[in-house]
Amino acid sequence: MTEPPIIAWDFDGVLNRNIRDGVFLWAESFEQDLGQSLDVFTKHVFADDFDRIITGQEDLRDRVASWVERVGFVPGPDALLEYWFKKDALPDVEVLKVQAALSAKGIRHVIATNNEARRARYIEVEMGFGDRAVHVFSSGRMGVRKPDPAFYAQITETLDVAPDRMLLIDDYQASVDAARAAGWQAHFFSDKSRDDVLDRLSAEFL
Structure with missing residues (x-):
């Protein structure tokens, strides 16, 4: 057999x-929930060789932390990752x-x-x-x-x-x-x- x-x-x-029509659903209420620009976030996190993160050459938290510092997101990188992962589940x-x-x-x-x-x-x-x-x-x-x-x-x-x-x-x-x-x-x-x-x-x- x-x-x-x-x-x-x-x-x-x-x-x-x-994913709906090629768009990740976590992003739909990002601006309403967090009071931050989705465009600024996605360009900062995804635009600069995101494959380095996907293949483990760079820590996603470090990339998010640099966005946090740039925009002054008070809750911090860990809170952002927790929000993102939960919304994406x-x-x-x-x-x-x-x-x-x-x-x-x-x-x-x-x-x-x-x-x-x-x-x-x-x-x-x-x-x-x-x-x-x-x-x-x-x-x-x-x-x-x-x-x-x-x-x-x-x-x-x-x-x-x-x-x-x-x-x-x-x-x-x-x-x-x-x-x-x-x-x-x-x-x-x-x-x-x-x-x-x-x-x-x-x-x-x-």
């Missing part, structure tokens, strides 16, 4: 339904139901996400995904991000499995293509394909 795959779930836009209930049902059938899960280490820990601990997945792979911890081939190789090496045992569910086409090039199975996940992907997983493994 063929062994079932290990399902590698992307986080934002897949397990976490926090919007797990997709229907996806989690399917994931739980697959787990009950013995399917193993990992998370494979382009997130820096601080948010990866929040996802793992505060959001509880460390209990849902055997491992949370994040670019900030790994030092490499999707769709770099080394991202996929590091996961299979850590899990000690053949690439064709892995099944990626991701909402970024380049990541899906790179996974397939690495020998993985992969499904593209979007608002349009969401139900089809979940139905396919259910039909094949439940």
